[in-house]
Amino acid sequence: MPTRDKDARERRDAARAARAAKAKPAPKKKKAAEPPQPPERPVTRVAEPPGKRTASARNPLFPIGVNYYPLQAETQSWDDWYDRVMESDFAAMAESRMSFVRIFISWKLFEPQVGQYSEDAEARLGQIMDAARENKLQLIVTFFADDRLAELLEVPWGKKRDAHTDPYLLQRETSLIQRIVNRYRSDPVIFAWDLGNEAFLSGFETKLQLEAWVDAMREAVREVDPDRPILFSVDPETMFRHTGVDPRNAIDKGEIAVSHATAAYRAYASEGPITSGPSTYLDGFLLHSAARDLPVIMDDIGMLSLDHSVAEESAHVRTVLYTGLMNRASGVLMRRYRDLDTERREPYFRDPFEVLVGLIDIDGEDKPVMSEVEKFARVAAWVDFKEYTLVPERTAVLIPGERYEPLPNLAGLYDPRACLEAYMFAKEAQLPVSVAREEDEFGAFSVLVVPSAFNLTDETWERLASFVQSGGSLIYSYGGGEAHPAVRELFGVEFLGDGGAVESLTCRVAQQDVLGSLEPFDSTLTLPHFALLGHGGGTVVATDSKGNPMLVANQHGQGRAVFISMPVERALAQGDPWAAPTEVKAMMRTVYGAVASAAGCGAQIECDVAEVEIALYNGESDDIVLLLNHSPVAVTANLVFDRAVATISDVRGGAPSQIGAVGLGVALEPNGAASLRVVYA
Template sequence: MAFTVHQGRVLRDGVPFTALGVNYHPSQAGCRLWSEWNPQVVKEDFRRMAADGLNTVRLFLFWRDFMPRPDDVDEEALARLEWAVAAADEAGLACVLSLLTIWMNGQLLEVPWRAGRSPWRDPELLRAEEMYVRAVARVVRPHDNVLALDLGDELWNIDMAEARRLSRDDVAVWQRRLADAIRQEAPGILVTQADDASGVFGPEPYGSDNGAALDLVGVHGFPPWAPVPIPSTMSYEATNLVPFLARFASAHGTAMVDELGSYGVDERTAAAYLGATAASLLAGGAAGALVWCWQDLASRDEPYRERPQERRAGLHHLDGTPKPAMHTLRKVVRAADDLALRRAPASTLLYLPERVRGRGHSYLDGPGSVPATFQAYLMLKRAHLDFDLVTGEPPERAYLVCPAPTRLTLTDIERLTAFADRGGTVYLSLGDHLHAFPGPEFVGAELVDYELDPVGKSALRWDGGTWPLDWTTATVRPTTLRATTARVLATYPDNSPALLEHRVGAGKVLFSNAPTEQQSARPGALTGAPWEEFHRRLARRAGVAPLLDGLPPDVEIVSGTGRGGPRTVLINHGRHPVRLEHGDEPGRSTELAAKEWTVIAPEEAEGAPR
């Protein structure tokens, strides 16, 4: 096969390949693509995609069309699939093929003979699934434009109750069985699994951190359905959501954003959202993005009778004319070589504990800490601190951030201690005083007790700065610390310690019991106080400086090497325009509209905006 994965990137014939394309249903046929087959329409749509500069199309293989009976795969459907893959190749498009498609737009397009049985544990279904994926792999094997086979889009929604009963090993074994079957028929083909945001934020056994058998980690999310509060589609949080999902997935493999788009907004908002989000996720290292979806749908069949508004999410109107979001996507495509940066290792690490997604359902188990990790991600971005997300043993860097974990295992504590012992600085905030307090020997303080009433702890005061605290949206209980060997850096209004500094080996630990990263449930918590300055102060104690001083917090900065050499990407994630002054050229400035982005080459870097 032409596609390979190397160091978190997709290569095609050894050359970096950034997948930029769309999810596709023909407008008239919709989800009946394979049963109401119209090759002329498909071919023309592929031609239009390529003319717009796109290089990838995702096709959904509805399992009921390809396997109407449990003991054989429909030859006519396979022939139509092979024709579609060849037509895409002729147009210059790579293909992502989603195999076990039952769930679509909130409805089950059911395989009639499944009869409610588990897709992951029922022996007969497992045999049928393997027969099916082998048949598809054999058909596409001669075609070198197949980027990946997706085991199935959000397929856990086929039976969520059963999916949650699975163990992580159950999921891993199921993925390995089908991935191995595919590779036996088509050696070298890439395999992925497309998951929604629950595969990052939720405690379920499937997700970005449980895909050892996969070549690509498929992720996607939409602001209205985010597991964390997103104030609006035009908010700072919204256009950072999918880039965060991709960065989280990248800590576990090569991330591919398999769906990207917005719902419930006007065309101008949809375009603005798409531009900032796509630029950010590509600059952050995602292998590509496939927009939802190609064109508004005229189909009136399922699933659109139940959810007719799903028909309005296209990049083109029903008559084929492009919406503003299509113009935005073209701009992203033209700049892809500059946006797809190869970043140098950052001096700061954002650490993902072993139980960051939760796991466990006893009274001892609280929620996971991914929402706090997302909040820390946003704060570090606003502070313009470059960082890498890391899981497992942290590499040697200057500074490690571990935000509000709700559980620290002994392995986590050993890793954090070793990082400090080697001379690094660890910032740890408390996410659960029972299961995430690492001990007095690590933080230089004892927990006195907890109090449900946060009286006296309404703010964190540090060296002339004050940061308000809202305990009502936090899961951690207010606690009182007694410093033993640590130095007190910040206090609450009741004068008890709120931030400590403690020497550990050759390094140090900065520890806070404030709900700094657990306030995300309150709209305005992120931007209502200068949390970026709080994190800059912490970083300075680790000897780490921002990428650039003086940038507005809403502007993301990413520096690295693109296809054409060193590049810096600036993205305004805010809902208002910003003016960036050129430091070495008085009177010269650059204005970025809401959600606008730009790329700066080295020759433009002197006097760059700040």
């Protein structure tokens, strides 16, 4: 039982319930939360003001949810599983325009003895369902989760058998799933069935074990509920990184995918401040990487540690939420609703549980992050995905297949960082960009970026050659070692060998405007390799100080291939991405941007601040433009549209500002975001 002052807790709960009840004589509250009146559109010379636009309280196509953990304090016991008044919490979530909540089943509580299910547990689950129903929330029910606190999986009769592989336990798991699913199969309160969370799924040692388990559990759900979506809360990239098990086939068996930047993955791929640099692009990168023809929910958004100020917490959460909306997420799920009340064990009281930082504090008071979520929900509610469509990503960063090779091949460790760096350059060039893998079809893309790969397969080289031949554009940066024979014809260069490491990089522009407006520079950057190239028919666009070709562009068939003779992305990612030479970054942005523009998939809106990410939602009579500042300093983004803008207004409403020009400036706070409705002249 909790050791904290229960009276105080009850008082708080009662107060919140009262607050919620007060707010609930709902029609009133709902009315208040009802769609604000559509902004009055100014009568412009050409564009008709959009007429009937309104926003509902929540965006059904972009749900916002939160993980609701069984225990609130470290001192609670496993049988305190959701043993609390939940109505007030759920009312507060609904008030914040959240749509769904994830809860976690306790196998230990549900099945205390083999085949005997606890009525008390089922009653508590029923209470959760009721509370959700009452507040018009939907639930994601996670069957097998490890929250490292509530002993959810530790069935006493399990006798330490492995819940991942033991046939008897698998049978019991199936029974548990079917019992719960059967009870709620036609209940609209269920949003999706989640078979397992990352902590549980990471216990599989092989891909085959994982797939066999997923098959069995999925079958168990489908026997009873053929319709409700099934998901596995695991990010393909982070899980592979942490366990060496590739879960992509397993994920494909579900209806929803999940992306999740874990603390460990963040430390690996983009260690550093969370409010600037690669770290702010990581969630978007993983989101695109997780998208495998399935809708993707961004999971576990929130703080990873208590090291940050509240302003930094808010900035981080804001950045991730907008990243989701700007990069095709199908919803977002916050890390935790309430802070975990940890037991202080001096002197080493910091432990993994403590990093579970929520939206409200242990006293039930909203934290600033909560207001960020609310604000974001209001914006998201106004983006009608039926009316507005995001400009398609026709540029992709290609993750090489070598990324899946085990140690001692270091490519698997270097490549994700290089790919994230390339993704960031593309974003800084304001390109709509996605992530593809070597074995994926390239047909959906016009530009492929292969950043600092050590090796690609022969088959991939053939596919790349035919991709370029048929009109695609390829940007390839040399990763070291022997070059593939296909390089000669594709890039029009004669590979003379690896010149080895260099400590500085000089760029002399030989052909201006072939790859954008490149600027010559001398910079200090340690590069592990530098390809020595001879002329083979390609256009040498830039050279180093000794005249070695550094950037070569070659027309191949109907397309274009650009060879960068050093692994710039890897070097910058391995160096200090927060102190990377600006001139080198500018060169990469320029090259990426120029190639994409020439391929017809360049920046839709030009912007003079590289750190500002832009997403353009095209509508019938107007567009929605979302801007996100990835830097911790305030900036003014000067935007240039391809046609004159008549008016702009905040997407949530408000008086439109008359523009009457193709360019306009938008002031953005540190890590700030803006959502604009743009009406063209």
